[in-house]
Amino acid sequence: MVPFDCFEEPWVIFRGKDSRAGCVQNTCAHRACPLHLGSVTDGRIQCPYHGWEYATDGVCEKMPSTHLLNVHIKALPCVEQDGLIWVWPGNEIPDAPLPSLAPPSGFNIHAQIVMELPVEHGLLLDNLLDLAHAPFTHTSTFAKGWEIPSFVKFMTPAAGLQGYWDPYPIDMEFCPPCMVLSTIGISKPGKIEGRSTQNCSTHLHQLHVCIPSSRQKTRLLYRMSLDFAPLLKHIPFMHILWRHFADKVLNEDLRLVIGQQDRMVRGANVWNLPVSYDKLGIRYRIWRNAVEDGQKQLPFSES
Ligand code: FES
Ligand SMILES: [Fe+2]
Structure with a gap:
């Protein structure tokens, strides 16, 4: 889990079931516990407080000991390139290609x-x-x-x-x-x-x-x-x-x-x-x- 803040908002990056990186709001939908204090199992991030589990698209897929439908947290589009994970903290995803940040050849x-x-x-x-x-x-x-x-x-x-x-x-x-x-x-x-x-x-x-x-x-x-x-x-x-x-x-x-x-x-x-x-x-x-x-x-x- 990689927790980070962007434009005042807390986010956390982790890998989903398909091992692709996902980025979700680092705040549990239940009672706002930071999710990165928990753990990732089977591609889901688990809140350490009451165990709610979220997939990389922000959907709460597991809710132990209770049941509530359609719970999700915000998720951002993610792209992995040159060893870096890019997130888009806005609405419309731009179609411009990402710049290459790989070191020049020979380095x-x-x-x-x-x-x-x-x-x-x-x-x-x-x-x-x-x-x-x-x-x-x-x-x-x-x-x-x-x-x-x-x-x-x-x-x-x-x-x-x-x-x-x-x-x-x-x-x-x-x-x-x-x-x-x-x-x-x-x-x-x-x-x-x-x-x-x-x-x-x-x-x-x-x-x-x-x-x-x-x-x-x-x-x-x-x-x-x-x-x-x-x-x-x-x-x-x-x-x-x-x-x-x-x-x-x-x-x-x-x-x-x-x-x-x-x-x-x-x-x-x-x-x-x-x-x-x-x-x-x-x-x-x-x-x-x-x-x-x-x-x-x-x-x-x-x-
Ligand atoms: S605060 Fe996250 S499950 Fe309760
Ligand atoms: Fe300097």
């Missing part, structure tokens, strides 16, 4: 980490889409010893949500609705090399998925892949080391972003004075404002 996944963070998902996306902060914020981790460039730019096609950082060997993309993909040229983990990712022989690829749990909470799914050292992932406890490093990097950001959130709640504008290196973050905000305004044709979309 192996080395770490997959889930974190629950006490910040609004947009503030986290703003942070992930920004590299100019690295030599000031990440001074104990990956940007230790970086020089401060005289000018930092994000180079991108006129209407794109992807591009590369000048002068860093980092390609980056915002993938709607809440993902950031980045490829970093490195000589060894944590070390930056050269000015362009093409000139680097080894690379680290990252996927960040920022799920809007609630107004001040994000569920972050992080996946890290490398196009070298394929055996590294077989070293015992390597995942603990990756987790430690990911936590350390994120904590460097988090105290600042939590601070921004505090100011935002008190009325500050977090995009008060954008400059040239803020381009990708600003484009994300333009896209997101269009979504919130209910615009049919979204900016930066290909079709």
Whole structure:
């Protein structure tokens, strides 16, 4: 069972009888007990309080010791692709294909980490889409010893949500609705090399998925892949080391972003004075404002 919140509502994902993933409301129809505190048997999630059992379509199929007809809880459409389960928390299912979030060919996944963070998902996306902060914020981790460039730019096609950082060997993309993909040229983990990712022989690829749990909470799914050292992932406890490093990097950001959130709640504008290196973050905000305004044709979309 994977419990998670999305847009303030609690959900739980589990596998049904056909072993396909299903997502139902994480609240029992009887007396609102969280279902993920129970268990899954024969493809049904069982409430731990009085044992009511629900299938992946939300229908209550078993109700021990009593009988009531037509009981069900909300269920969301689910699709599994590239090792991720997508849910659609709306009414009409869009017909657009899902973007591929698999690592590029030649890359192996080395770490997959889930974190629950006490910040609004947009503030986290703003942070992930920004590299100019690295030599000031990440001074104990990956940007230790970086020089401060005289000018930092994000180079991108006129209407794109992807591009590369000048002068860093980092390609980056915002993938709607809440993902950031980045490829970093490195000589060894944590070390930056050269000015362009093409000139680097080894690379680290990252996927960040920022799920809007609630107004001040994000569920972050992080996946890290490398196009070298394929055996590294077989070293015992390597995942603990990756987790430690990911936590350390994120904590460097988090105290600042939590601070921004505090100011935002008190009325500050977090995009008060954008400059040239803020381009990708600003484009994300333009896209997101269009979504919130209910615009049919979204900016930066290909079709
Ligand atoms: S609260 Fe779930 S069965 Fe009673
Ligand atoms: Fe950061």
